[in-house]
Amino acid sequence: xxxxxxxxxxxxxxxxxxxxxxxxxxxxxxxxxxxxxxxxxxxxxxxxxxxxxxxxxxxxxxxxxxxxxxxxxxxxxxxxxxxxxxxxxxxxxxxxxxxxxxxxxxxxxxxxxxxxxxxxxxxxxxxxxxxxxxxxxxxxxxxxxxxxxxxxxxxxxxxxxxxxxxxxxxxxxxxxxxxxxxxxxxxxxxxxxxxxxxxxxxxxxxxxxxxxxxxxxxxxxxxxxxxxxxxxxxxxxxxxxxxxxxxxxxxxxxxxxxxxxxxxxxxxxxxxxxxxxxxxxxxxxxxxxxxxxxxxxxxxxxxxxxx
Amino acid sequence: xxxxxxxxxxxxxxxxxxxxxxxxxxxxxxxxxxxxxxxxxxxxxxxxxxxxxxxxxxxxxxxxxxxxxxxxxxxxxxxxxxxxxxxxxxxxxxxxxxxxxxxxxxxxxxxxxxxxxxxxxxxxxxxxxxxxxxxxxxxxxxxxxxxxxxxxxxxxxxxxxxxxxxxxxxxxxxxxxxxxxxxxxxxxxxxxxxxxxxxxxxxxxxxxxxxxxxxxxxxxxxxxxxxxxxxxxxxxxxxxxxxxxxxxxxxxxxxxxxxxxxxxxxxxxxxxxx
Numbered sequence: 001x002x003x004x005x006x007x008x009x010x011x012x013x014x015x016x017x018x019x020x021x022x023x024x025x026x027x028x029x030x031x032x033x034x035x036x037x038x039x040x041x042x043x044x045x046x047x048x049x050x051x052x053x054x055x056x057x058x059x060x061x062x063x064x065x066x067x068x069x070x071x072x073x074x075x076x077x078x079x080x081x082x083x084x085x086x087x088x089x090x091x092x093x094x095x096x097x098x099x100x101x102x103x104x105x106x107x108x109x110x111x112x113x114x115x116x117x118x119x120x121x122x123x124x125x126x127x128x129x130x131x132x133x134x135x136x137x138x139x140x141x142x143x144x145x146x147x148x149x150x151x152x153x154x155x156x157x158x159x160x161x162x163x164x165x166x167x168x169x170x171x172x173x174x175x176x177x178x179x180x181x182x183x184x185x186x187x188x189x190x191x192x193x194x195x196x197x198x199x200x201x202x203x204x205x206x207x208x209x210x211x212x213x214x215x216x217x218x219x220x221x222x223x224x225x226x227x228x229x230x231x232x233x234x235x236x237x238x239x240x241x242x243x244x245x246x247x248x249x250x251x252x253x254x255x256x257x258x259x260x261x262x263x264x265x266x267x268x269x270x271x272x273x274x275x276x277x278x279x280x281x282x283x284x285x286x287x288x289x290x291x292x293x294x295x296x297x298x299x300x301x302x303x304x305x306x307x
Numbered sequence: 308x309x310x311x312x313x314x315x316x317x318x319x320x321x322x323x324x325x326x327x328x329x330x331x332x333x334x335x336x337x338x339x340x341x342x343x344x345x346x347x348x349x350x351x352x353x354x355x356x357x358x359x360x361x362x363x364x365x366x367x368x369x370x371x372x373x374x375x376x377x378x379x380x381x382x383x384x385x386x387x388x389x390x391x392x393x394x395x396x397x398x399x400x401x402x403x404x405x406x407x408x409x410x411x412x413x414x415x416x417x418x419x420x421x422x423x424x425x426x427x428x429x430x431x432x433x434x435x436x437x438x439x440x441x442x443x444x445x446x447x448x449x450x451x452x453x454x455x456x457x458x459x460x461x462x463x464x465x466x467x468x469x470x471x472x473x474x475x476x477x478x479x480x481x482x483x484x485x486x487x488x489x490x491x492x493x494x495x496x497x498x499x500x501x502x503x504x505x506x507x508x509x510x511x512x513x514x515x516x517x518x519x520x521x522x523x524x525x526x527x528x529x530x531x532x533x534x535x536x537x538x539x540x541x542x543x544x545x546x547x548x549x550x551x552x553x554x555x556x557x558x559x560x561x562x563x564x565x566x567x568x569x570x571x572x573x574x575x576x577x578x579x580x581x
Contacts, residue, residue, distance in 0.1 A: 010424045013417040017351040017516035019408060020342070024359035027366050168380070174373030181370065182328055186401035189408055199517050203427035234513035241430055241520055 006201050015196030018263065021231060022072040022192065026184055027177075029073030033080035034177035038169055042085040049086060057137040060090040061130050064098030070232060071099035071258050072188065075267045076180040082154055082271065088146040091271075092280060093137030099232045099258035100129040109254065112236035121247060125254045132255065132287045139283055140276075149276040151269075183270050191266030195229035198262070202227065208244045214296035217249035218289055225257035232258035248296040256288050322378075324395035329374045331402045336367035338409050346571070350419065352515045354572045420516070422495050422536050425508065430520045432472060435555045437479065468492050468509045468524050469575055471546070475557045480548040483557065489543040490524060490559060491567065494534040503528040507542055507559070512574040519574070525550060528561045541565045 050056040069077065078095045082088060099105065109122045140149055204224060210216035221242070230238055235257050239250040260281045268277045342348045343361040352360075420428075463470050466488055475483060492507035508523035510516070526542050528534075544561040548554050 005423060007421050007423065009415055009417040010421050012411050012415040013351070013420060014517050015408065016412055020348055020351045020360055021356060021515035021517075023339070024356075024363045027363050031366065171373045171376050171380075174370045175377045178328065178332060178370035178374055181367075182331075182398060182401045182405070186404040189404050193408075195517070200424060205427070205431070228517065230518045231514045234515075234518040237513045238518050238520070243431070243433060 004202050004206075006197070010200040011196050014200040015192055018192040018195060018199075018229060019189065022188055022263070023185070025070050025073035026076065026188055027181060029069065029076040030177040030181040030184065031173065032069075032073075033076040033180045034173035034175070036077070036080045036084060037176045038172050040084060045081070045084045045086055049090070053087065053089065053141060054138070056087060056090045057093050057134055057141065060093040060137065061097035061101060061133045063094055064100075064102035067098075068102035068104050069098055071261075071264055072231075072267070074098055075264075075271065076184050079154070079180065079184075079271050082150060087141070088149045089137045089141035092140050092149070093133045096136060096259045096284065097129055097133035100255065101126055101133075105232045105236075105258075108233045109236040112240045116240065117247065121251065121254075124247075124251055128251065128255050128288065128291060129259075131291075132259070132284055135287060136280060136283050140280065144276060144279055149272050149280075151271065151273055154271065184267055187266040187270055188263060191261075191263030192229070194262040194266070195227065198227040199229060204228070204242070208242075211244040211246070211249070214248075214293050217245055218252045218292045218296060221245055221249040221253040222256050222285065222289060225253040226261050228257070229261045229263045230257055246296055248292040248299075251295070252288050252292040256285065259284050320395055324398045325374065325378060327402050328398055329371050329378075331405055332367050332371035332374070334409065335405060336364040336371065338412075339364035339367070349571065349573065350516075353512045353574060353576055355576070356514060419493070419537050420510075420519075425495060425510075425521050428510075428519055428521045429508075430511075430522050432476065432553075432556065434553065435476070437555060441479075462486060462488060466490065467575060468507060468522050469511065471524055471557055471559075472522055475555065480555055480557070483546050484548055486546050487544070488546060488559065489541060491539070491541050491570070492523075494538050494540055495523070495536050496534065497525060503530045503532045505532070505534045507540065510574050512576065522575075524557060524559055526559045526561050526564075528564055532561075532564065539567050539569050541567050 050059065074095055078091045081094075082091050106122060106126060109125055110118045112118075113121050140146065210220040221239075225235070228235075228238070235254060239253045242250060242253075265277060265281065268280075272280065339360050343357070343364070348357050348360045462474070466474075468490055471488065471490065490507055492509045495506045495508055497504050497506055505526055505528065506523040507526050508521050510519045510521055512519045526544070527547075528542075534540075541564075542559055542561045543563040543565075544559050546557045547560050548557060550556045550558050
């Protein structure tokens, strides 16, 4: 058995597995985006959003608890929110946190690690995701600059459209949804192809020799999270199966994967400029790496079996 | 054109792009519907996700219809190019990209993973030190039933490969030795093995095949047994613990091997076999 080999049939099989799973969520996200466009005005968004930016960023990370959405479906929604005037920093925070800080993922994480420190790792996953999302949101606001993050066509709004009549509302919602789906669906295909190429070709066990070294273990699991492109509901079960890796390496896998993977990076190009994507993904990766390595070094055998 | 429209494109080009988008949505909806009706979706995602594909097809059909309605109901001087899909060239690129995976799926049409992929995804079973476990149990004064399940470990009515491995990992092999079981799974050859030894495996899928893991039980069949990798079989026989590499792992000594069609739900959904 080799650690790397390419097979076209496996590539198509894994690729279409990713697409069959992700297309429904992108469609749901596109429909919600269409509803936002037709039913929610920019003035309403401005009225509802906190004026205090720090508070807005802190709350944005928790929106997933009320409106759960996986990482594929959230991109068209964030795209539309930004067009409606939501600050980019808050949108970034929501984008990063929502795939993890939502009831479904919290429950699946707890179930996956039941009997092996479920409470600890679930709490750490949610806590680390919150901290990383808020810190990156603040960094986008203060360091990167919100104007520098967005794609050019999202900065200038299209010519004013009147709100459609109630009779034509469903048509307009679906038309807007189709436009979002077209763009984001295409980037999803590109990302899924890259993901399937690596997912079908590598052996996850190739990382096991690095399990004992804190830097290599965390880095190895981070790389796996980016290249395997798993849904945030399923990754906990896959992480739990890596018995050779310590908890903080698995934590890196659990937090980094839903925020940054090949599929998501491709989809982020529909919202952010390439430089902003590079900076955001870099900050996310660095924060998670530093926290997890520190945790590994200080607490290499974090317990709680049976909880 | 509206006075504040900043785009200036020929109407025919924009109209062509719009129709291409509509056709793409219809083709994608048709492909997803065909995938569901032909049963191929069940090969790619967990059973709880299968229903999403026809629902997506319906929504995509709705999008296509809405685009057609909007196309003909729009005022004559309305902008046909402004939209969140971007320029017509960008839309054409997106259309082309969306067509490619459908072409691949029809051309290659995989029915399952290769043996190499399956072996790479094999879940590692943690090794057991039975003597150490028995010594610890003796020191702690645990009753025999708590260690090896007593004289009568009850197997599930229709055990899966995962059930057998879980029980073998929990109880002393002596308790399970000789038990008659019937397993369903896919065949694969055991690398380096001869004389009728092969694996019966199942894939555990939580969302889609990208997160799949494989669990397998070795089977000792007749020496002249010909297996077709990936084919589905029902194997009935007795469990023995005579694996030369790890005597704590069960081997199913087959008495009856029957080829069966693939089940409607080919994957196990129980996560975390540890």
